[in-house]
Amino acid sequence: MGKNQRSIFSNIRWGDLLLDPDPKNILATRLTVLLTWASVQVLWQILFISLATLVAALKYSFIATVLRSLN
Numbered sequence: 001m002g003k004n005q006r007s008i009f010s011n012i013r014w015g016d017l018l019l020d021p022d023p024k025n026i027l028a029t030r031l032t033v034l035l036t037w038a039s040v041q042v043l044w045q046i047l048f049i050s051l052a053t054l055v056a057a058l059k060y061s062f063i064a065t066v067l068r069s070l071n
Helices: 014-019 023-070
Strands: none
Touching: none
16 A cells, blocks of 8 residues: 555444444444454364364373383
């Protein structure tokens, strides 16, 4: 972008959009909030599953090491 060109997002007043939405855009605002919430939920689930997998891998590696040392 050149110096005279402005971003398409520069004219958006986010506070007005969320606190006092235009009735024409209220459905779009609600759907955007819902999509954001769903995305955050999916990311938390991915993080939780990744950590659970890591803990399980470490646990079984420790158990294998202990069993190998007993032989």
